[in-house]
Amino acid sequence: METSDTISKRASLKGYISSREIEQDKIEKILESGRLAPSARNNQPWKFIVIRDKEVLDNLAENAFGGPNYVVKDAPVIIIACANPKDDIVRDGREYYLFDVALAMENMILTATDLGLVTHLMTGVDGEEIKKILGIPKDVQFVVATPLAYPKGDSYDAAAKDRLSERERKPMQEIAYSDKWANPF
Amino acid sequence: METSDTISKRASLKGYISSREIEQDKIEKILESGRLAPSARNNQPWKFIVIRDKEVLDNLAENAFGGPNYVVKDAPVIIIACANPKDDIVRDGREYYLFDVALAMENMILTATDLGLVTHLMTGVDGEEIKKILGIPKDVQFVVATPLAYPKGDSYDAAAKDRLSERERKPMQEIAYSDKWANPF
Numbered sequence: 578m579e580t581s582d583t584i585s586k587r588a589s590l591k592g593y594i595s596s597r598e599i600e601q602d603k604i605e606k607i608l609e610s611g612r613l614a615p616s617a618r619n620n621q622p623w624k625f626i627v628i629r630d631k632e633v634l635d636n637l638a639e640n641a642f643g644g645p646n647y648v649v650k651d652a653p654v655i656i657i658a659c660a661n662p663k664d665d666i667v668r669d670g671r672e673y674y675l676f677d678v679a680l681a682m683e684n685m686i687l688t689a690t691d692l693g694l695v696t697h698l699m700t701g702v703d704g705e706e707i708k709k710i711l712g713i714p715k716d717v718q719f720v721v722a723t724p725l726a727y728p729k730g731d732s733y734d735a736a737a738k739d740r741l742s743e744r745e746r747k748p749m750q751e752i753a754y755s756d757k758w759a760n761p762f
Numbered sequence: 763m764e765t766s767d768t769i770s771k772r773a774s775l776k777g778y779i780s781s782r783e784i785e786q787d788k789i790e791k792i793l794e795s796g797r798l799a800p801s802a803r804n805n806q807p808w809k810f811i812v813i814r815d816k817e818v819l820d821n822l823a824e825n826a827f828g829g830p831n832y833v834v835k836d837a838p839v840i841i842i843a844c845a846n847p848k849d850d851i852v853r854d855g856r857e858y859y860l861f862d863v864a865l866a867m868e869n870m871i872l873t874a875t876d877l878g879l880v881t882h883l884m885t886g887v888d889g890e891e892i893k894k895i896l897g898i899p900k901d902v903q904f905v906v907a908t909p910l911a912y913p914k915g916d917s918y919d920a921a922a923k924d925r926l927s928e929r930e931r932k933p934m935q936e937i938a939y940s941d942k943w944a945n946p947f
Contacts, residue, residue, distance in 0.1 A: 578764070578765055579763070579764065579765070579876075580763055580764070580765045580768040580872055580873065580875075580876040581791070581795070581873065581876065583765040584795045584798055584869050584872070584873065585798060587798075587800075589800055605934075606766070608934065608937075608938050608947070609934070610766070610769045611937075612931050612932070612934065612937060613769055613770060613772075613929075613931065614868065615772070615774055615871075615883055617883075617885045617886075618886075619930065621931065621932050621937065623937055624937055624938075624939065624943075625937060625938045625939070625947075626938075626939045626940070626941070626942065626943065627938060627939070627940055627941070627947055628941055629940070629941065630941040633941050633942070666885065666886075668885060668886075668889065669889060669890070669903075671857075671860060671903060671905070672856075672857070672860065673860065673885060675856060675857065675858065675860040675861045675864070676860045676861065676863065676864040676885075676905065676906070677864070678861065678864075679860070679861040679862070679863075679864030679865050679868070680864050680867070680868045680883075682865070683799065683864070683865045683868035683869060684769050684868060684872075686800075687765055687769070687869075687872070688765065688766065688769065690765075691764075691765040691766065698800055698802075698865075700802045700851065700853060700858060700861075701802075701803075701851075701853075704853065704854060705854070711941075711942045711943050712942050712943040712944070713943045714943065717943075718854075718856060720856070720861065721861070744798075745804065746797050746798065746806065747797070747806050749790075749793065749794070749797065752793075752796075752797060752806065752808055752809055752810060753793050753809075753810045753811075753812060754809065754810070754811045754812070755811070755812055755814070756811070756812070756813055756814065756815040756818050756896075757811065757818070757896045757897050758809075758811065758896050758897040758898045758899065758902075759897070762793070762810075762812055
């Protein structure tokens with residue numbers, strides 16, 4: 578799909594998950610697109626754990642994905658992104674591992690969208706419990722999780738339609754300035 | 763361009779900048795793609811300052827973009843991304859404004875690539891000096907800067923060729939695991 582279409586059709590669709598299996602080559606394409614992302618000094622701090630084992634998926638859903646995130650329990654794949662903050666730069670207190678993992682994740686959710694799969698970046702989950710379940714070392718930080726799934730009904734556009742029609746974004750004049758702070762673009 | 767091509771052709775190309783002016787509608791498309799990015803609880807903490815005033819561009823190049831980043835001095839546009847950390851969530855010490863700004867920036871550099879423009883995310887610049895020059899408030903953090911330019915010689919593919927041929931990324935087995943930490947994907 579055209580890049581601009583993929584970017585505008587991407588939506589957070591954890592409510593539209595089918596349990597249909599995802600082909601290995603699609604998962605590989607998604608990971609590869611993350612691998613190609615840029616990072617500060619090319620540090621590539623990201624680690625992606627691809628969960629497909631039903632027991633681990635259930636364990637995550639029951640114990641780490643509470644509340645509104647429990648709906649991802651039927652996803653055939655969950656990707657957990659994590660990183661060791663020491664594998665990346667820190668400037669004036671800004672820990673760039675968070676920035677760099679996000680560059681890779683955006684590539685990955687766009688690639689998934691392009692492949693007709695639904696994703697949903699989830700940060701409001703129990704990172705410590707996820708680390709315990711997956712055996713992630715103490716000095717590695719959980720960053721974000723996303724389900725990876727075919728859409729319910731098998732049509733991405735149909736699944737995304739409602740979400741996209743209600744998408745709320747700040748108007749351009751609130752987020753873009755020209756030449757200096759607060760000067761309207 | 764197809765999404766997968768855009769993702770694989772995107773490269774950090776600050777050494778391949780021409781001073782040719784960028785059309786307003788291209789800058790708007792780039793900003794719009796950032797505006798559509800997801801963010802934690804839809805917080806959209808990002809602010810983008812689009813610098814086109816030659817005096818401000820020179821001031822940034824001379825005083826904030828030292829060393830290897832000085833090459834961006836000929837860029838007709840610099841985009842500065844910044845955010846107030848209080849406009850986004852913090853979980854277990856992880857400040858998600860950095861994560862969310864990166865999601866938007868990745869959309870923006872992909873859109874620029876798709877439009878045949880070169881970008882280069884720069885974090886190793888003087889954030890405090892940038893804030894001073896642009897009048898960015900104290901509680902807002904500088905996050906990243908990128909030039910936006912037509913490639914020298916006007917062919918994106920020609921400009922990117924060398925950079926892409928020497929691109930170094932960690933092998934998949936170092937960054938992707940299956941079902942638990944350190945289990946090869």
